[in-house]
Amino acid sequence: MIRIILFGLMSFIMTIDLFAQMQEVDSLNKIVLTENNDADRLNTLNRITFLIREKDTQQALKWGIQAESLALSLGDSLQLMKAKGNLGWVYYRLGIWDKSFRYSKDAYLLGLKFEDEFETGMALNNLGALYYQRKNFTEAIKSFREAYQLGLEIDDSFLTIRSLNNLALNLSFVGELDSALYFARTALQSNKNENLIYFTSFSNRVIGDIFLAKSELDSAIKTYEYALSVASHHRLKTFEASVFHRLGKAYFLKGDLDKSLDYLGKGRKVSEENGYREELIETFQVLASVYHSLGDVSTAYQYHKLFAELKDKREDEIDEDRMSLLQAMLEVEKSEAEISYLKIENSLKELELKSIKRMVIMGGLAIIICVTLLAWLFIFNKKLKRANERLKAKRILLDKQKKEIELKSEELSESNSMKNRILSILGHDLKSPVAQLKGVLDLLHSQELTKEEFEGISHILKRNVDGLFENIDNILSWSKSQMEGFNVHLAPTNLIKVIKPCLDLLNHQAISKEIIINLVVDDKEMVVVDQDLLQIVVRNLLSNAIKFSKKGSKIDIYSFREGELLNLVIQDHGLGMSEIQLETILNGQVSLLESSVGTEKEKGTGLGLNLSKGFLDLMGGKFSMVSKKGEGTTVTISLQGVGVKQVQLMN
Structure with a gap:
């Protein structure tokens, strides 16, 4: 009874308080829109930003930016401190951690300055x-x-x-x-x-x-x-979702699986409706454990798979956010070190100026006392100028050396960034299929997975392993091209002999998606290429076509001559690309980890197109692409053809 009374009392207090805050926010909104006095408007902007920064983050961001701009134009450091503090928290809520750190650090320093x-x-x-x-x-x-x-x-x-x-x-x-x-x-x-x-x-x-x-x-x-x-x-819905999965876990540990599933179901609904990925990851993990305890291995496996995929994706994003935050922290620390250096340098200059003033005074007294001393001061002044010139020359040399160090630092940073991207691929895109295969083998070894269940998921494992093979082969080829380079061996090559092995390798993927591949290429067509490099190019382009084709669609492969060139076309009728995506690829702006997800959530490393374009350049070939969203993509590679008479002579 006491608990009910307490709850009612708190609800009443909360209602009154929230109503009062809503009235204050409405009043401040009117003031912001109608206030003509900049100082009063600035104070109102900071107040309303503070009140709504937990409720309407986007609107709080707009008010906060206006407050910062107005504080800077008025030169009001106290209000600027409040604006930066508000923006620091708003950017934290938005997940923009590097900006959050910079604004919060500025607010902290201003707070110390003004006590x-x-x-x-x-x-x-x-x-x-x-x-x-x-x-x-x-x-x-x-x-x-x-x-x-x-x-x-x-x-x-x-x-x-x-x-x-x-x-x-x-x-x-x-x-x-x-x-x-x-x-x-x-x-x-x-x-x-x-x-x-x-x-x-x-x-x-x-x-x-x-x-x-x-x-x-x-x-x-x-x-x-x-x-x-x-x-x-x-x-806040995010608070409810966070408590739901905690209650689900507590009831699971207690052994009350029905209540556990009830709370987890509520948590999953709230998290999916509002896009709360952190809470959804925790919910999927506990659901997998609950169904495993119930002996429902298939459902447990599905939830474990959802947990693993969402966790990997979230970890990638968090890693990027943490890297941005770390970079911001390092930049702030570097800026503070530079400020300290400038302060020391200014102090030295002040001491130097004071020293010069003393010498001028002494010189004036010396003139009065003795002309000879004046001559000596004249000579001393010339020596001082020469010393300053030498100091200036040394400073120029130091500046030059500093620029060289900064250039080398940028090169090192770029090298580290490339290493981190490769490690990210090895740590996430390649780990997931291996982890899934290990999980299934563990279940088979412990006899918790029947033969029928294994056959039900075997095609998924086959697809994942094929994708793993393709990713590893692409990474090795790309690494070799970056570190050692390729010795290109151009020679007349039968085009069909290049295409056939690629079709054999990717045949299972096409069959699993019920895709029909139409091959219309003359078996006598010859091109001057490096056979191994061209096979990598064709395999990657065909793999992309399968990856982005819808189930039950078709892929056309055909060739046609254009003067001395032989054009090979790979055309799918799948997802296609927007103009922005197509322009990004054609401008060579695709990098590691930018690969899109296929029609059945197939993952890649983003290396395929980079490799294809790079290897075509090595062989003197050309690359073109036409795509339309929802209608498919047509890729054309142009190669140096071998004429019919030349083919007859070789035969």
């Missing part, structure tokens, strides 16, 4: 969240502790509670569960004392995580359900 403890603490929370995304929990905890101390010093409940919750969350990730529980409960008590509700649900979710880590399942379930019922965190 504004609130804005400094808010910026520290932003920076701590970014360290959390990099899994640098030590730095994150350090930032949140500092922000918490600032909140206590200025007695600001919002900053204090926000810092406590973030501190508890990060401590739970490093295994300091008792400390995490203490800070989370302290946050709840602060909420109660200050009559605030914004962070209640978040605090309870953290406490539930701690109970779950301690295997106190009943306490964890009770806490999660309470957090879900009050849902005070602005009714």
Whole structure:
């Protein structure tokens, strides 16, 4: 009964508070649109950005950018500090971590400069969240502790509670569960004392995580359900989805599989409707475990496959975001080092100027005292000029050396980037099919997969292994072309003898998609090429045609002469490409990891077209492509043909 009364009271308070905030937002919107005084409008822009940055991120971004621009034009550093702090958090919510770091760092430095403890603490929370995304929990905890101390010093409940919750969350990730529980409960008590509700649900979710880590399942379930019922965190769907999969996991560990499936189903629905991939990954993982416990191996395998594919894709995106964040951090650190260097240099110049002034004064006194001393100062001044000229020459030399070092640094960075892209392929695109094959073999070895079930998925494994073979062969060919180069051996070659092995290799892929390949090429057609390189080109182009063809469609392969050239055409009737995609490929802007997914989610490395175009250039051939979205793609390669009389002479 008491719990029901408490829940009703909190709901009433939350309704009043949200209504008050909505009225304030509406009022501020009118002021922004009608205010003529720039200073008042700037203050209003910062206030409304702060109020809506958790509710309407895109609108908050627009208001925040306007506030920053207006603060810069007015030269108002205090309002600029608030605008940068708001934008730092908005960019974090949008996943643009490099911009988030730059803006949050600027807000932090401005907060220190103007001794504004609130804005400094808010910026520290932003920076701590970014360290959390990099899994640098030590730095994150350090930032949140500092922000918490600032909140206590200025007695600001919002900053204090926000810092406590973030501190508890990060401590739970490093295994300091008792400390995490203490800070989370302290946050709840602060909420109660200050009559605030914004962070209640978040605090309870953290406490539930701690109970779950301690295997106190009943306490964890009770806490999660309470957090879900009050849902005070602005009714965010992402919060509900995060609690659903946690409840599903807790009930699974407890052995109540029906309730587990019920909560996981709710979580999956909310996550899929709103595109919450992090929560969906966790949901698929627990669903795979639940169905495995129920003995439904086929369903468990499907959920495990969904989990693995979505996790790999998300890890790729997170890795890119973390790389951008790391680059931003390094750039900021570099900028700070350069500023420190300039400050030191300015100090040295000031000392140098002071020294010169003293000498001028001494020279004036010397003129009065003695003409001879004047002559000596004249000579000394000439020596000083020569020294300055030598110093200037040395500075020019240093600048030149600095540019050479920066150039070499850029070359090294490009080399490291290429290495990272290759490692990313080896770590993700090539790992997934091997992992799937291993999982099936493990199931076969443990006799948990029947022969009928294996036959049901064998065609998927065959397709994945074929794709793996093709990717590895492309990577090896590309690596050889980059590191060693190719010794091209041009010779008259029968075109059919090049095409046939490619058709044999890719025949299974075509059959599995019920694709008909029409080959209309004269078996006497000869071209002057390197047979091995041309076979790689044809195989990649045909593989792409199959990959982007719809099930039950056809692919046409034919040739025609154009003067001394022999044109080989590979035409599919599949997905096709937009004008932007086609222009990108023809301009040579396709790089590693930019491969699109096929009609049946086939994956590639993005090397195929690069290899084909590169090898055609080595053989003196030409490459052209015509495509239309939804109608298919036609690729034409032009090669040096061998005339009919020449063929007869060779025969």
